[in-house]
Amino acid sequence: PQQQQQQQQQQQQLQQGPSxxxxxxxxxxxxxxxxxxxxxxxxxxxxxxxxxxxAACLDSMGARIGRQLxxxxxxxxxxxxxxxxxxxxxxxEFWPFLFKRTIDNLRTNHxxxxxxxxxxxxxxxxxxxxxxxxxxxxxxxxVAQQLLLPCGILRGALCHLGVICTVDAESSAPPRCSFTVRxx
Amino acid sequence: xxxxPSLAIRFPPISSACCPHLGWCRMAQAGPAxxxxxxxxxxxPLYLRSFPGALTGKEAMxxxxxxxxxxxxxxxxxxxxEKVLQKRVGEPADCFLGLLxxxxxxxxxGYLTNSGIKLLAVLDNAVVKDEAVRVLLKRVxxxxxxxxxxxxxxxGAPLSSSKFDAAVETAVxxxxx
Numbered sequence: 001p002q003q004q005q006q007q008q009q010q011q012q013q014l015q016q017g018p019s020x021x022x023x024x025x026x027x028x029x030x031x032x033x034x035x036x037x038x039x040x041x042x043x044x045x046x047x048x049x050x051x052x053x054x055a056a057c058l059d060s061m062g063a064r065i066g067r068q069l070x071x072x073x074x075x076x077x078x079x080x081x082x083x084x085x086x087x088x089x090x091x092x093e094f095w096p097f098l099f100k101r102t103i104d105n106l107r108t109n110h111x112x113x114x115x116x117x118x119x120x121x122x123x124x125x126x127x128x129x130x131x132x133x134x135x136x137x138x139x140x141x142x143v144a145q146q147l148l149l150p151c152g153i154l155r156g157a158l159c160h161l162g163v164i165c166t167v168d169a170e171s172s173a174p175p176r177c178s179f180t181v182r183x184x
Numbered sequence: 185x186x187x188x189p190s191l192a193i194r195f196p197p198i199s200s201a202c203c204p205h206l207g208w209c210r211m212a213q214a215g216p217a218x219x220x221x222x223x224x225x226x227x228x229p230l231y232l233r234s235f236p237g238a239l240t241g242k243e244a245m246x247x248x249x250x251x252x253x254x255x256x257x258x259x260x261x262x263x264x265x266e267k268v269l270q271k272r273v274g275e276p277a278d279c280f281l282g283l284l285x286x287x288x289x290x291x292x293x294g295y296l297t298n299s300g301i302k303l304l305a306v307l308d309n310a311v312v313k314d315e316a317v318r319v320l321l322k323r324v325x326x327x328x329x330x331x332x333x334x335x336x337x338x339x340g341a342p343l344s345s346s347k348f349d350a351a352v353e354t355a356v357x358x359x360x361x
Binding site: 067068070071072074075077078079080081160161162 | 277279296297298299300328329332333337
């Protein structure tokens, strides 16, 4: 029985891949939100705020994150087929994996443009508007910067799955926002 | 050393920088001789490692054999792509593609991940169960996914990680049993 137990443990280790312990380590979500906000602040202060260089940094950081997350998440899934299946996978499985809710609305013009709408985007929920959001310019700029990282994550994930595209985001009334995916 | 010019089309010239593990692993293991290859999404070789089996032993340890395995893996890429196109119709696609093609000396099994990474297992002609190879390739995939989560990992570069090597060795030993 001891040998059996050892073998079972070995089997478990082999299935999960190399790791130090079998219990996953958890982290509080507010840490992630603070980190995202700080990343935006760091890159916009290093370069002139709103300059393309700051946006490029955040985008490439997000792309890398997206690739690595997708690599892990699709590990046990059956192979995805064409572009439509990949987009559906992003909306129904990858989004809950990242943000704990599915995409509320997906529209396409069948010519390579997809619009994904999230009515309550998790990373925008903590931003407090000073006045009506449409008129507050500073707020709009901040929201646009905060959305650069998720755009990058989405683009990295899609490109890693084989869908070469560009992703833009816009949010007229935070926390509602929509991500536009344009296939290349 | 025999020059194989056709390999240059898809694979760059074999050098220790490109494939640091091109060679025979010194540990013999019970069961069939086994080579594991990891090919990137642009068909570039990322990792190639051979494990001699109990039957082959020391006589087979020469660099020629390593190049032969490399060639077999290269040819298997074509049949892997064919098999992927075949499987489009019908049932949900699985990552494990099964036996790609048998030659006189080797059997090649393929595995295609969602991110375009291809895993190949080149076995000699001992009797093996498909299920065992599927489990072996799944474990190699798990090790690769773990390696890809490293912040310093460069996508598309040859894999050089001792933890990955150890994980592949463990998987192959478990397969041999």
